[in-house]
Amino acid sequence: MSEFNEFDQQGSVPEKNTGSIISHAFEMYKGVFLYAIVAMIIYMIGDFFLQSVTGFSSWNSFKEMKDYDGDYSGFRYWNSPGLGLYYSLSNVLIILLSPLFVGLIYMVNKYNTKNAIEFSDLFIGYRQNFVNILIYSIISSIILGISLMLCVLPFIFVFPFFLIGYPILLFENASAIDALTKSFNVAKENYGTFLGASFLGGLLSVCGFLACCIGIIITAPFIMAVMYSAYCAFLGKPRQITFTNDK
Numbered sequence: 367m368s369e370f371n372e373f374d375q376q377g378s379v380p381e382k383n384t385g386s387i388i389s390h391a392f393e394m395y396k397g398v399f400l401y402a403i404v405a406m407i408i409y410m411i412g413d414f415f416l417q418s419v420t421g422f423s424s425w426n427s428f429k430e431m432k433d434y435d436g437d438y439s440g441f442r443y444w445n446s447p448g449l450g451l452y453y454s455l456s457n458v459l460i461i462l463l464s465p466l467f468v469g470l471i472y473m474v475n476k477y478n479t480k481n482a483i484e485f486s487d488l489f490i491g492y493r494q495n496f497v498n499i500l501i502y503s504i505i506s507s508i509i510l511g512i513s514l515m516l517c518v519l520p521f522i523f524v525f526p527f528f529l530i531g532y533p534i535l536l537f538e539n540a541s542a543i544d545a546l547t548k549s550f551n552v553a554k555e556n557y558g559t560f561l562g563a564s565f566l567g568g569l570l571s572v573c574g575f576l577a578c579c580i581g582i583i584i585t586a587p588f589i590m591a592v593m594y595s596a597y598c599a600f601l602g603k604p605r606q607i608t609f610t611n612d613k
Contacts, residue, residue: 465491567592
């Protein structure tokens with residue numbers, strides 16, 4: 367059974383602006399990036415399995431794109447064999463692994479509050495509010511997926527409304543609907559800051575593609591630190607979750 371302790375005295379909270387949130391997230395991420403790499407390796411193993419099953423190869427598509435040498439008029443990415451099935455199963459994989467990335471947020475909080483981090487902390491999302499995390503992930507994936515298909519631009523403006531949903535689920539033990547509602551309301555009242563933080567955080571998260579895609583293992587989970595820092599800035603430093611054995 368999970369319990370919540372009183373607010374820890376240690377730990378920093380960023381100011382309510384984009385620069386402070388990103389700077390705070392960067393400082394927090396430095397303390398947990400090795401665990402973030404483990405989470406990404408787990409994801410990549412699952413993704414490799416899906417590519418093997420579906421017959422789609424992202425690496426072959428990347429090499430084919432390079433062969434066009436800047437002229438992509440003849441490139442037919444969406445006609446790649448197995449692409450449709452791969453993306454369908456990939457969405458399922460992301461939803462099933464969402465508690466794993468929630469675990470990174472928990473680790474970031476432990477690092478911030480100077481508590482010892484354990485490897486098992488990475489899997490707290492499978493023990494703490496698991497069902498609501500999955501429900502939230504399904505709903506947000508559908509909405510963000512639709513916005514992403516609309517020429518990407520709508521995704522940029524929609525994503526800020528989901529920025530602090532996972533921290534709310536974890537630290538407040540909220541239901542999926544309550545987390546969606548609260549995240550939306552806080553973002554709506556502070557949209558400029560949330561838009562800036564989510565855009566810069568997302569940009570830094572995908573910059574690993576510049577290093578022959580390998581760097582994405584290190585950079586992709588950075589957005590989780592941004593989620594935590596934004597939560598701290600607008601809702602306060604969260605209480606530390608502890609577990610006790612039922613008698």
